[in-house]
Amino acid sequence: MAIENNCFCELVPLYVLDLLADSKRVWVEREIQQSPELAEELAYYQTAATAIPYSAPVAPMAPDLKDRLFARLQLAPPSQRTQSENVEKPLTTIRFQDLEWQPYSVPGVEIANLYIDNTKREVTGVLRAQGGVHYPLHRHATGEEIFMLEGDLVVDGKVYGAFDYIRSEPNSSHAPHTIGGCMFFFRTSIDDEYTT
Structure with missing residues (x-):
């Protein structure tokens, strides 16, 4: 032993x-x-x-690594895909008269979503609000962009009108309101946080 x-x-x-x-x-x-x-x-x-x-030193990636990975997943490499497989739709259009307006959780507000990108966690759309509407305080998970189409929007005490552009940085908060009503194009995060 x-x-x-x-x-x-x-x-x-x-x-x-x-x-x-x-x-x-x-x-x-x-x-x-x-x-x-x-x-x-x-x-x-x-x-x-x-x-x-x-x-450890950075190791260069093998030139055929992507092809081997796609083969192992039994998928065609991007270089062998057809144009229609690489692009969902070459062009998406929505006419104004075809917007699908949906009532929003804030009375007097309607939203028409144009595009929802679940990968980037973003929503793009058009919002319209009746006069006197106060939007709830909310914090932006990422940046928010607004392009005013008509009416007025009061953000942090400043009044914005048609063709004004407003960008809110990530983690910023505000509770905008409109005096006479408004409509604007927006792009914002799906993950924005609202105070109830």
């Missing part, structure tokens, strides 16, 4: 990298329990192991 001569200093680096057999892993853990000062040595190796990925 062979007697194992385990050395903590030799096994602890392999323990940190999870490369030990179960019996040796148990031995290292038992040594740490019996000698708490070994926990400091373990912590040193854990810190060093954490830095390993950041110290």
